[in-house]
Amino acid sequence: VSSRPDQPTKRRRVSRGTLNPDAIVKAAITLLDASGLEALTIARLADDLGTRPMSLYTHFRDKDAILQAVASELFGRFEMPEPNSSDIETLREIMRAYFRLLIAHPALMWIDAADQINPAETRVIEAIYRCLQHLQFDHRTAVGLAATMLRFVLGCAFVYPRRHAWDEDPEFWGRVRRVWAALPPETYPSLHDLSQDMPAYTQIEAFEFGLDALLAGVAATAGKPGDGDSQTSKRA
Amino acid sequence: VSSRPDQPTKRRRVSRGTLNPDAIVKAAITLLDASGLEALTIARLADDLGTRPMSLYTHFRDKDAILQAVASELFGRFEMPEPNSSDIETLREIMRAYFRLLIAHPALMWIDAADQINPAETRVIEAIYRCLQHLQFDHRTAVGLAATMLRFVLGCAFVYPRRHAWDEDPEFWGRVRRVWAALPPETYPSLHDLSQDMPAYTQIEAFEFGLDALLAGVAATAGKPGDGDSQTSKRA
DNA sequence: ACCTGAACACCGTTCAAGT
């Protein structure tokens, strides 16, 4: 870093016309993935791009517009898996791909999509419904199952960045074990019992377990047209 | 609002000693529920309490400490349902109560709990495991099922504030219907088909549908000890 | 059209001064 006070350009600046929306979005994603949403400030982003903060405003109306463009770019990177041997396995691969995208870019969950329907998300929903249609589900059940699976994936992705550190910490489960073992057995009999022999799950394993359970349920009810006696279908 | 420049105390100020951590947390929750997390600033909170921003720092180290206290207070309000006729129904009520808490205070999901184990959450986990133990699940399956159900609830709560507005908008499903109907049928055959007869779900209905599906799966596998041939149990 | 510095209205927080 130069410290000559008479030198106006202290840092190599990018030549005029180089800056463009795509470069800004790419730099934003790099910054986001490396340091998280709170690190993404206009000043920091401009610095990474070798410009001044105000230059970004010629390409985007405001910071939120940049975040929307980031979300579009990332959803566009969703890799739709090839249709598999069975519809259940295809569903599994779709949910895995969606989960992978969300945990690769945790900031994605925090960018509020407002109420616009994302084109990439439309592709995902189409692929899910195609499988559920093959499996002979009626429309109402198909929409319910798709909503359930997507919400489960979102829950897993929500929890992931907060708990991923546990996966690498060999002390973690031992600590939980000790905390639970120390609880009064009268009020916490089950946790106390569980602490005797506690199974450890990584975040990926927890996701796979749930996905397995959900798809087993889907497979078990496939082919049977909506029976109409479930609790929700009786509602107004 | 007084505009006399020679009047030092423009607003009725709360008397010395009235301010305390509990009052601050209560005011923060009121503000949070009314206007959301981004509205909770130290200045605004102090204003609501009839004090100056810096007064809050005598009771809390920083803003994050206030948020942690808010989370503790809200989790403390969790109402554990009475054990029901069946364990499945008790599980259903626990998940409903948890969902209700999260959507009543949407900001709760965004307060990062760091890695401390919340006492209220411990009570919830104890109650869930007690049901799963009654249902004869082995430890590993019980932990997996609990994780799955909790993640589903978190996913529902995550989506809720973003989509709740749809529930009240009678135009919404018609708009989606039209958008999907306008998609090219070659690339979007299933969505196109679905748009012909599209079932509408409120956020609550979607939650209830998924809860039903998950609990049906739990009920179906209850009593059978872990079979060991599921995909996840083969992992390292 | 594209870039920029100065300025503004906001943040959370430190510090020193009051009671």
Added chain:
DNA sequence: ACCTGAACACCGTTCAAGT
């Protein structure tokens, strides 16, 4: 111990001025 104003380092963004 409790409260406070001034000040600081940061935000995003408007505006007017440059090329």
